[in-house]
Amino acid sequence: MTSPELDAAPRRPAFSLGRMFRDQLRNIAPFATLLILVGFFTVAAPAFATLGNLENILQQVSVTAIIAVGLTFVILTAEIDLSVGAIANATAIVLTFFTAQPDYVNIANIPVPGGVAIVLALLACFALGLLTAFGVTKIGIPSFIMTLAMMQIGAGISAVLVRGQIAYSVPKLVLTLGSKTLFGVPWIIIFAAGLLAIAHFVLSYTRFGRYVYMVGGNREAAEYSGVNVRFIIGAVMTISAVCSGMAGMLGVAYFGSAQQNEFDTFLLDAIAAVVVGGTSLFGGRGGIGNTIVGLFVLGVLNNGLDYVKIDSFLKILIRGIILLVALVINIYAERLRATRELGS
Amino acid sequence: MTPPRLELTGVAKAFGGVQALRGVDFALRAGSIHGIAGENGAGKSTLMKIIAGVHGGDTGEMRVDGELVKFRSTRDARAAGIGMVHQELSVAPDLTVAENVFLGAQPVGRLGLIAWSRMAREASAQLKNLGLEIDPKSRLGDYPIGVQQLVELARVLFSGARTIILDEPTSALSPPEIARLFEVLRRVRESGRSLIFISHFLDDILAISDEVSVFRNGAKVATAIVAPGIDKGWIIERMIGAGREELEESYLNDIGLKSKANAPIALEAKGLTLAPFYRDVSFVARAGEVLGIYGYMGCGQIELSRTLFGKMKPDSGALSIAGKTVRLADTTAGKRAGIGYVPESRRAMLFREEPIYRNVSIAFLEYVSRWFLRPAAERAQAITQTQRLGVRPPGVEARLGALSGGNQQKVALAKWLTRAPKVLVLVEPTRGMDVGAKEDVVHIIKSLAAQGMAIIVMSTEPETVLSVADRVLVMRKGELGSEFADCAISKDRLLAAA
Numbered sequence: 001m002t003s004p005e006l007d008a009a010p011r012r013p014a015f016s017l018g019r020m021f022r023d024q025l026r027n028i029a030p031f032a033t034l035l036i037l038v039g040f041f042t043v044a045a046p047a048f049a050t051l052g053n054l055e056n057i058l059q060q061v062s063v064t065a066i067i068a069v070g071l072t073f074v075i076l077t078a079e080i081d082l083s084v085g086a087i088a089n090a091t092a093i094v095l096t097f098f099t100a101q102p103d104y105v106n107i108a109n110i111p112v113p114g115g116v117a118i119v120l121a122l123l124a125c126f127a128l129g130l131l132t133a134f135g136v137t138k139i140g141i142p143s144f145i146m147t148l149a150m151m152q153i154g155a156g157i158s159a160v161l162v163r164g165q166i167a168y169s170v171p172k173l174v175l176t177l178g179s180k181t182l183f184g185v186p187w188i189i190i191f192a193a194g195l196l197a198i199a200h201f202v203l204s205y206t207r208f209g210r211y212v213y214m215v216g217g218n219r220e221a222a223e224y225s226g227v228n229v230r231f232i233i234g235a236v237m238t239i240s241a242v243c244s245g246m247a248g249m250l251g252v253a254y255f256g257s258a259q260q261n262e263f264d265t266f267l268l269d270a271i272a273a274v275v276v277g278g279t280s281l282f283g284g285r286g287g288i289g290n291t292i293v294g295l296f297v298l299g300v301l302n303n304g305l306d307y308v309k310i311d312s313f314l315k316i317l318i319r320g321i322i323l324l325v326a327l328v329i330n331i332y333a334e335r336l337r338a339t340r341e342l343g344s
Numbered sequence: 345m346t347p348p349r350l351e352l353t354g355v356a357k358a359f360g361g362v363q364a365l366r367g368v369d370f371a372l373r374a375g376s377i378h379g380i381a382g383e384n385g386a387g388k389s390t391l392m393k394i395i396a397g398v399h400g401g402d403t404g405e406m407r408v409d410g411e412l413v414k415f416r417s418t419r420d421a422r423a424a425g426i427g428m429v430h431q432e433l434s435v436a437p438d439l440t441v442a443e444n445v446f447l448g449a450q451p452v453g454r455l456g457l458i459a460w461s462r463m464a465r466e467a468s469a470q471l472k473n474l475g476l477e478i479d480p481k482s483r484l485g486d487y488p489i490g491v492q493q494l495v496e497l498a499r500v501l502f503s504g505a506r507t508i509i510l511d512e513p514t515s516a517l518s519p520p521e522i523a524r525l526f527e528v529l530r531r532v533r534e535s536g537r538s539l540i541f542i543s544h545f546l547d548d549i550l551a552i553s554d555e556v557s558v559f560r561n562g563a564k565v566a567t568a569i570v571a572p573g574i575d576k577g578w579i580i581e582r583m584i585g586a587g588r589e590e591l592e593e594s595y596l597n598d599i600g601l602k603s604k605a606n607a608p609i610a611l612e613a614k615g616l617t618l619a620p621f622y623r624d625v626s627f628v629a630r631a632g633e634v635l636g637i638y639g640y641m642g643c644g645q646i647e648l649s650r651t652l653f654g655k656m657k658p659d660s661g662a663l664s665i666a667g668k669t670v671r672l673a674d675t676t677a678g679k680r681a682g683i684g685y686v687p688e689s690r691r692a693m694l695f696r697e698e699p700i701y702r703n704v705s706i707a708f709l710e711y712v713s714r715w716f717l718r719p720a721a722e723r724a725q726a727i728t729q730t731q732r733l734g735v736r737p738p739g740v741e742a743r744l745g746a747l748s749g750g751n752q753q754k755v756a757l758a759k760w761l762t763r764a765p766k767v768l769v770l771v772e773p774t775r776g777m778d779v780g781a782k783e784d785v786v787h788i789i790k791s792l793a794a795q796g797m798a799i800i801v802m803s804t805e806p807e808t809v810l811s812v813a814d815r816v817l818v819m820r821k822g823e824l825g826s827e828f829a830d831c832a833i834s835k836d837r838l839l840a841a842a
């Protein structure tokens with residue numbers, strides 16, 4: 001057999017800096033933002049650029065990172081999941097509901113062995129994910145609306161189980177992963193990094209990952225190629241729910257308690273991480289690498305603003321502006337691509 | 345003598361390098377219906393768009409009631425009393441009948457609020473004038489297409505139009521609905537208004553028009569008053585051009601169809617019905633033959649093709665592949681059952697941003713590996729298939745969007761060839777291609793059939809069907825009509841059957 005690789009040698013068009021910039025805008029812009037932020041905080045606050053603070057940043061973004069993994073799959077197929085925070089919360093509370101709590105916690109719960117509690121909590125988020133998948137793919141509810149409803153359902157499950165109380169105890173395994181260290185490195189960072197690595201592998205090297213990109217790139221064409229589009233969409237919604245559930249469980253151990261509305265801010269943070277990283281809101285472009293950069297941008301920003309003297313209320317506004325700029329770049333990158341399409 | 349309602353002299357229009365209209369003269373008399381016939385791309389719609397103010401003409405002039413006019417927008421055309429009813433109706437199905445009649449021009453009371461009862465009353469009167477007695481307060485979408493079309497016509501009339509262009513008004517209508525439409529059109533004519541009636545259905549044109557004009561290759565080739573002797577044959581002769589065009593030469597001579605009546609049946613449809621698109625469709629496709637299905641736009645062939653691949657589900661009827669009855673739940677089931685499908689629109693079948701090899705491998709990834717991608721095998725297969733079909737430039741790493749239309753079409757075919765399907769369904773496989781690419785694709789289709797595949801080619805262009813098919817079925821308004829097999833056929837006979 002002749003070597004196909006030889007024939008397949010890509011025909012490179014004449015190198016053009018402008019074209020490369022336009023093609024790579026969605027990858028360059030987040031990275032440039034990160035460098036600028038790191039540079040700024042390093043100059044503004046001497047305590048910022050230390051190894052200890054790097055560990056802080058990593059730890060602070062870990063829970064968001066676990067949620068963002070699932071959300072990356074969802075956004076790559078041009079869907080959205082607004083229920084991630086609520087499902088994280090519900091899963092966390094299901095976990096504590098099945099764990100023996102100290103006497104002063106007044107919840108009529110059902111303690112079971114730790115391993116069983118973890119399995120039940122995982123089943124809970126898996127079931128919620130399946131429900132979302134069913135609503136989106138079988139009934140045809142747009143994911144935006146379906147996950148808005150799931151957000152309420154997740155919050156409702158949390159409310160019913162925890163009844164305004166605060167729960168503290170989680171199974172030992174979860175406690176270790178969420179709040180202990182391995183050779184000085186927090187387990188939660190290792191867990192998040194491992195999950196990001198697995199997700200990157202799945203998206204880049206498996207058939208399923210390819211389908212995720214192709215469905216996001218052109219859903220109609222995927223369907224006319226015989227790809228089971230509904231299965232892919234259903235699967236990414238389920239993956240997102242399970243990731244959120246794991247984030248919820250580790251988050252409880254990390255924060256030390258479980259209560260209503262504990263994960264509300266993570267919805268915006270996780271979406272911001274994925275989009276700021278440059279994954280296209282229209283699907284098919286981006287990936288875990290982008291999400292990692294987005295997580296760093298968010299982490300550096302949140303952490304760095306604590307080091308410079310700044311009105312803590314202004315932080316929220318600054319984050320909003322950064323997100324807006326990222327959205328503008330995201331849409332702009334898409335449009336540049338579209339104009340080039342017309343040109344060719 | 346009064347001047348014509350509308351008169352065009354020497355109107356020409358080019359898009360890029362393509363001359364869409366070449367110096368057309370056209371006159372529409374007041375109080376008459378003027379039929380327009382011509383093949384796709386003959387220049388009918390360009391002329392109508394110029395009349396309706398969508399495009400400006402490059403040269404030539406236009407007069408309305410003798411007055412020289414120059415339209416810069418559709419608004420200008422409307423102000424001059426020219427209205428249009430498009431093939432795709434622009435009604436709002438969720439609004440009431442009355443709201444649709446008054447769409448964009450609702451009567452208002454003193455406070456600027458909509459005068460609902462006046463609106464209903466006037467809409468009702470307006471529709472009664474057209475012989476249509478329906479409740480103006482009911483939802484328009486609940487009525488059949490024929491009624492919706494008349495409501496749109498009422499709106500155009502009500503807006504003061506004295507010249508109305510009707511684009512393919514009968515393509516979605518049943519015979520009784522057509523009869524009613526014609527009655528309405530005659531009333532409109534009696535009120536002194538003029539109508540332009542564009543249609544592929546030559547019988548309809550002849551039934552309603554006072555005059556008929558035929559277009560070909562951007563020029564008006566004939567105009568005649570409808571009289572005995574001016575019949576379907578007369579129009580078709582002029583539409584095709586009786587051999588004067590070099591390019592059409594090859595299609596003019598009769599083409600001999602040789603069916604393969606003894607080959608095993610690859611696909612059989614029995615009584616397939618999907619309302620409102622097609623009814624009681626039964627046919628077989630045999631291994632090694634190219635079955636052409638020809639029909640006008642909107643005749644239901646697109647929906648039929650989607651059904652064969654599992655994208656749409658029929659209301660009733662049965663489909664069997666190689667003798668086994670199948671129920672296709674989705675396109676994945678269609679692929680597994682041994683069907684390959686290339687839709688009519690390139691946007692709907694290809695991933696422009698992805699490299700060529702991914703566009704090819706997407707249809708057979710599951711056969712390369714269960715879990716993990718094997719890029720080397722993927723590329724090797726893609727290279728084999730694209731070389732086999734002569735995709736240019738060679739190489740499978742380039743972005744698909746960088747290829748020309750004809751090569752994109754070849755890629756869309758290539759993706760099905762790794763696991764040769766039993767049946768390959770192609771919709772408009774040569775649309776919008778240059779002559780060379782067309783010939784390549786025709787050649788590919790024929791050689792695939794020679795290898796034993798059953799190929800179904802659906803098209804609205806007679807040339808496409810005639811250039812590849814071994815057997816031809818004609819689809820007309822959702823039903824399969826004439827079949828041509830083992831006989832000589834020419835374009836005029838095909839047109840006459842549709």
